[in-house]
Each structure stands twice: as C-alpha cells, then as structure tokens.
Amino acid sequence: MSFLKSTAAAAAILMALPAVSHAQSADAALEMLSRAITYRTVKTGEFGPNQTPQYANFLKDQLVAADFPASAIQIDPIGDTAAFTATWQGSDPSLKPVAIIGHMDVVEADPADWERDPFTPVIENGYIFGRGSVDNKAGLSIVMATIIKLKQAGWQPKRTIILAFSGDEETGMATTRHLAQKHSNVELVLNADGGGGSLDTQHNPTVYSLQGSEKTYADYTLTVTDAGGHSSRPTAGNPIYRLTAGLQRLNDYAFPVSLDEITRGYFTAAAERAQPEIAAAMRALVANDQDQTAIATLVANGNYTGTIRTTCTATMIKGGHAANALPQQAQATVNCRILPGVSTAAIRDQLQEIVADTTIKIEQLDTGTIAAPSSPLREDVVAAVTAAVHSRYPDLAIVPSMSAGATDSMHFRALGIPAYGVGSVFMRSEDSFSHGLNERLPLDNLAPGITHWETLLQQIASK
Numbered sequence: 001m002s003f004l005k006s007t008a009a010a011a012a013i014l015m016a017l018p019a020v021s022h023a024q025s026a027d028a029a030l031e032m033l034s035r036a037i038t039y040r041t042v043k044t045g046e047f048g049p050n051q052t053p054q055y056a057n058f059l060k061d062q063l064v065a066a067d068f069p070a071s072a073i074q075i076d077p078i079g080d081t082a083a084f085t086a087t088w089q090g091s092d093p094s095l096k097p098v099a100i101i102g103h104m105d106v107v108e109a110d111p112a113d114w115e116r117d118p119f120t121p122v123i124e125n126g127y128i129f130g131r132g133s134v135d136n137k138a139g140l141s142i143v144m145a146t147i148i149k150l151k152q153a154g155w156q157p158k159r160t161i162i163l164a165f166s167g168d169e170e171t172g173m174a175t176t177r178h179l180a181q182k183h184s185n186v187e188l189v190l191n192a193d194g195g196g197g198s199l200d201t202q203h204n205p206t207v208y209s210l211q212g213s214e215k216t217y218a219d220y221t222l223t224v225t226d227a228g229g230h231s232s233r234p235t236a237g238n239p240i241y242r243l244t245a246g247l248q249r250l251n252d253y254a255f256p257v258s259l260d261e262i263t264r265g266y267f268t269a270a271a272e273r274a275q276p277e278i279a280a281a282m283r284a285l286v287a288n289d290q291d292q293t294a295i296a297t298l299v300a301n302g303n304y305t306g307t308i309r310t311t312c313t314a315t316m317i318k319g320g321h322a323a324n325a326l327p328q329q330a331q332a333t334v335n336c337r338i339l340p341g342v343s344t345a346a347i348r349d350q351l352q353e354i355v356a357d358t359t360i361k362i363e364q365l366d367t368g369t370i371a372a373p374s375s376p377l378r379e380d381v382v383a384a385v386t387a388a389v390h391s392r393y394p395d396l397a398i399v400p401s402m403s404a405g406a407t408d409s410m411h412f413r414a415l416g417i418p419a420y421g422v423g424s425v426f427m428r429s430e431d432s433f434s435h436g437l438n439e440r441l442p443l444d445n446l447a448p449g450i451t452h453w454e455t456l457l458q459q460i461a462s463k
C-alpha cells in the first residue's frame with residue numbers, strides 16, 4: 001500500500017523545511033513537561049483538589065508569552081475541571097481548521113505506592129518520571145513547544161490551528177464532549193494521545209501506529225432475581241445457576257468477524273513482519289474476512305481476537321446472601337469491546353439472544369462512552385504522518401491501527417469528524433508504565449517529537 005513508504009512528494013516537502021536547531025525547543029518542552037507534572041490534574045478527592053484549571057492557566061501563560069493574543073485562548077470551567085482552547089488564525093479563511101487534541105488530566109496516583117512522588121518531576125538516567133510524564137503531558141508539552149517554535153520562527157498557518165485540550169479524558173469526558181461540539185466545524189483532528197512508535201529492546205524502531213479507529217468500551221450488568229427460600233428445598237429458579245448457564249453460553253459464543261479499512265491496513269502491514277504461517281493467515285483474512293481457516297489460525301496464534309471481532313467477557317460476579325438460603329439475586333458484569341460502527345444497544349440485544357434466557361435482565365452501564373465510526377485513511381494525513389515519522393526513522397512502516405479502548409477522538413468521530421492518533425512518542429514495551437506506577441518518558445523523545453509535530457503542522461495547515 002502506498003502509505004507504507006514515503007512518497008517523493010512528502011520527501012520534497014520535508015527537505016524544504018528550514019534547518020532550525022531544535023535544542024531550545026526541546027529544553028522548553030522539558031521545562032513545560034516538568035511544570036505540568038507538578039499540577040495534580042486528577043478529580044478532586046482524598047489526595048487534594050483538581051488542579052487542571054491551574055494547569056490550563058499555565059498553558060495559556062506560555063502561549064501569551066510567545067505573543068499569542070490572550071483573546072485567542074479560552075478556558076471553559078466544567079465541574080472541577082476545565083477545557084482549554086487556543087486558536088491560531090490561519091491566513092486562508094476558506095480552509096476549515098485542524099484541531100490538535102490531547103488531555104490535561106491524568107490517572108489518579110497514590111504517592112504511598114510510588115517509589116518517587118508522582119507529582120514531583122524527577123529526571124534520572126535519561127528519563128523524566130512522574131504521573132502524566134507520558135500520558136498525556138508529554139504530548140501536550142511537545143505540541144506546545146512546537147507551536148511556540150513555529151510562531152517565533154515567523155511561520156503563519158494557512159489553515160487555522162486549534163489546540164483543544166480536555167480535562168477529564170481519563171474519567172467522564174464531559175470536557176471532551178464540550179470541545180467536540182465547540183469545534184464541530186473542523187476539517188480533521190490530530191490527537192497527541194494515540195498512535196506512536198514502538199522500539200525493540202535494543203531501542204530499534206519496529207513500527208509506527210497511525211490510530212484511525214477505536215473499539216467502543218461498554219459495560220453491561222446481567223441480573224437474575226428470585227423469591228429465594230430455604231436451601232434445604234432447592235428450586236429451578238436459583239439465580240446463580242440461571243446466570244452461570246447464560247454466562248457459559250456467552251463464553252461459547254464468538255461474535256462475527258469483520259474487517260474495515262483500518263484493520264485490513266493493519267493486517268496487510270503486519271503480514272510483512274509476521275512468521276510465514278501467521279502472515280499467510282493475515283493475507284487470507286484481508287482477501288476474505290470470512291475465511292474460517294485464517295480466523296482459526298489468527299485466534300490460536302497470537303492475540304488477534306480483539307482486532308477482528310467484538311468481544312464480550314464476564315469481569316465481575318456477585319450473588320446470594322447466606323450460606324443456608326437460596327439466593328434472591330445473582331449479578332455479573334460483562335465488559336464488551338465493540339467494533340467501530342456497531343451500537344452499544346445492538347450489542348445489548350445480541351447479549352440477550354446469546355444468553356437465551358429472558359429472566360436474565362441486561363442493562364448497559366453509563367461509562368460515558370459512545371459508539372464512533374472508523375476514520376478514513378486520508379491521503380493528506382497519511383502523507384504528513386509518513387513524512388514526520390520518516391524524518392526520524394527513514395522507511396519505517398506506518399501501520400494503521402484500531403485501539404482497544406477509547407480516547408478523546410471518540411467524541412469527534414461520533415460527530416463525523418475524522419480523527420487520527422498521531423503521537424510522536426517512541427517507546428519500548430518495558431518502558432511503558434502509562435496509568436501504572438513510575439510512569440516515565442525517555443528524554444530522547446523530546447527533540448524528535450518537535451520535528452514530528454512541526455512536519456505534521458506544516459503539511460496539514462499549509463493547504
């Protein structure tokens with residue numbers, strides 16, 4: 001496929017960029033990231049107040065100091081958090097804006113569990129440690145440093161650039177919904193929190209993932225109730241048996257396989273690096289996504305079930321109230337990861353059919369997630385991402401990807417706006433501690449990250 005290799009046109013645009021040293025901008029990104037980590041941008045709770053509004057003000061100050069008018073920046077308070085918008089007016093009003101998105105909030109971190117304080121930046125052995133050092137304050141700091149660098153170099157976008165940073169991506173996404181509605185006129189969205197590169201143990205790049213879709217996260221409760229009674233007189237209505245029989249039928253069921261442009265692109269590219277048997281199965285599946293032999297091979301060898309179909313699996317169970325009583329209730333929680341384009345209501349109905357027992361009452365829990373379609377692999381985006389990645393690692397494969405969970409992109413895609421995870425960070429799997437303890441960013445991501453975003457913005461916002 002054409003997007004796997006850089007095009008001559010993309011290379012020509014890349015070479016036309018002015019040769020500017022990135023050292024100062026990389027320092028600025030590190031300074032902004034260090035400051036960012038000190039803000040406890042987590043929902044107000046036992047460890048203190050939510051400092052997302054303060055972090056948003058800090059970001060605003062950085063842009064104002066770089067000569068952006070204060071009037072171009074808005075901080076919209078929502079609950080105890082905030083949504084951040086900065087607009088860099090383009091010279092051609094006929095072009096719809098491009099939005100750069102990312103999130104200011106981080107996952108909760110209990111200092112008692114961490115080796116180093118999660119909200120104190122610590123630089124050690126080529127890493128910066130701290131909650132959010134990767135997810136997603138690295139992305140925000142690199143984007144901010146790039147915008148400031150471009151502004152100071154006198155560059156002017158033709159297409160308006162909007163920075164739209166959410167304040168509760170890790171929880172309810174109310175700020176994301178707000179931002180998606182506020183900026184529903186944009187041409188496309190580039191998400192700094194999604195996509196990115198992988199390194200092997202020796203720090204060699206293996207692949208760059210261009211995230212073009214996400215599965216929909218949904219939780220359902222399956223509940224059976226009964227009058228109960230004395231356990232010495234068992235009845236057929238026992239909720240534990242009815243529930244577990246239904247769950248067994250769910251376990252035995254495989255949702256239909258379906259590929260789209262993103263997952264076909266993924267398997268086409270992944271086949272280039274897979275073992276011969278797996279590679280053959282991947283190619284067969286791309287040719288015919290109902291090829292049962294290929295499906296069986298990919299399910300048995302490697303973890304591809306989630307890539308080819310919706311999955312639903314039981315994650316929690318509770319029931320009964322006394323060892324000598326028939327249960328009055330049994331309840332299971334089932335977590336589904338739904339293929340793009342399929343509604344959560346359709347999956348609820350399908351679950352009811354699969355458990356084949358109308359006494360099992362199925363309800364969807366409100367997790368703030370909604371179904372969103374895949375984004376088309378636009379040529380302009382693929383060319384820009386290819387140029388950006390190849391400026392660091394020439395010839396590296398750019399592979400379209402669907403992620404297993406939702407980011408802010410979901411709310412934009414749901415409105416029909418194409419959104420792409422195009423983050424600049426390259427990591428080894430052994431360095432990835434996002435959401436976990438001792439989250440850390442390898443510092444050698446900062447300078448190339450600025451080149452990455454500079455290339456993306458210069459290409460996308462110049463036409």
Ligand SMILES: [Zn+2]
Nearest residue numbers: 103135136193
């Ligand atoms: Zn994130």
